[in-house]
Amino acid sequence: MQTPLTFSQITSMASAFDWLAQNPALAAGLIAGVVALSVGLLTFTGVLLSNSHAMKRQVRQLQHDAMQSLRNREHASRQADLNREHAADQARIERLTTLRREVYLTAVPELVKAQGFLARLSKVDITDLAQLSPLEGLAIAASKISVVGSQPTALKARRLSSRYGETFLKGVGLLKSVPSLNANIRLYQNLYDQSQSEINRILSSITQLNETNTCTPEIAEGLNRSFGIQIENSKKHSTALTQAIQENNKIGLNYSKELLNELSQTSHEVDELLCLIRGELGLPTDLAEFRTQSAEAQDRIRTVLIGLGVGFEAVAPKPLPSASDPVEAQRPDLQPSL
Structure with a gap:
């Protein structure tokens, strides 16, 4: 609660106002000083506030x-x-x-x-x-x-x-059964070649005897007997060789047909693998086109296989000597020399 002014205080203030009234220049200077001081204080306060705000803003900006x-x-x-x-x-x-x-x-x-x-x-x-x-x-x-x-x-x-x-x-x-058949083919071929070699040897002997006219009945009989034996052996070996080759070819043909069927089933997996590989390598791939081409190729192979048979490498035996065979025709009649 504000304390009321005393009489002496009021009297002093009145005296001060009287003095200021009596000295207007001094009063004006005093008032101007007070105003200037107030303005300065306000300006200083404004500057402080402005600086404080600027500093805070600078701090915030720095932060x-x-x-x-x-x-x-x-x-x-x-x-x-x-x-x-x-x-x-x-x-x-x-x-x-x-x-x-x-x-x-x-x-x-x-x-x-x-x-x-x-x-x-x-x-x-x-x-x-x-x-x-x-x-x-x-x-x-x-x-x-x-x-x-x-x-x-x-x-x-x-x-x-x-x-x-x-x-x-x-x-x-x-x-x-192919290994044993191949072994038989080699065996019969060798036996057949040996028989043919013996036949050629006998024919050579007969020719030499006829040319020298030194053939005796005993020699002629022995050569004729050997020639007949070798002809029979050659026929026997040739027949066995032909049968072995035919059986081998039959087995090979059957295998080729079965292999074609197996590869036809496997070709789809081959196409899928190739397409997967092409995909990983970033190449454009159409699996349907691959399968279509594979099917067409298999059809062509099947057509060739049916039309021509597989190309087996088995060699047919040499022609057998017969009555009309050149070997038989070359055989001269043996006449013992006189």
Whole structure:
């Protein structure tokens, strides 16, 4: 609560006002000083407030700049990490793509070798392990694809290698009698050649005896007997050789037909594997077109196989001597010399 002025205080203030009234110049100066002091105080206060506000704003700006700089550094760091990760991923993808390309390009020839091996299996000595290298190469190629290829490609390659192994085992079952037939063919061919050699020797002896006129009845009888024996042996060996070749050809033809059926079923998996490989290499691929072309090729092969038969390499035996045979015609009548 404000204390009321006392009489003496009021009297002093009145005296002061009287004095100021009596000295107007001094009063004016005093008032001007007070006003100037007030203005100065207000100005100083305004400057302090302005400086304080500016300082606060500067502090906020500095804090904002510091935060923004920190954010920028963090963003740059994250972006650098992302760039490094992206570059590492790109390098890894490029290395993997290059590795896959090398593996795939070496696997395709192994596939072709395996197909050729199965096609000539009837002429292959399956007891010789070195002859089985095409299937081994295909298995190695499939294993490499399983390591570097995508899972669908790896599974398809493994499945295809297994299918070719199954086809090989089926072929071995169909051709199990071929080794013995080939051995018989070689045996009968050798026996037939030996008989022909003996026939030629006898004919040469007969010719020499006739030319020298030194043939006796005993010699003539012996040569005629030997000639007849060799002719019979030659016929027997020729017949056995022809039968063995025909049986071998029959087995080979049956195998070729079965192989064509197996490869017709396997061709779909081959097309799928090739399309998967092309897809991983970034090449445009249409599986339907591959299958259509494979089907057309199989139809053409089947037509040729039916029309011409498979081109077996078996050689027909030489003609058998007969009454109208040149060998028989060359045989002179033996006349003992006088």
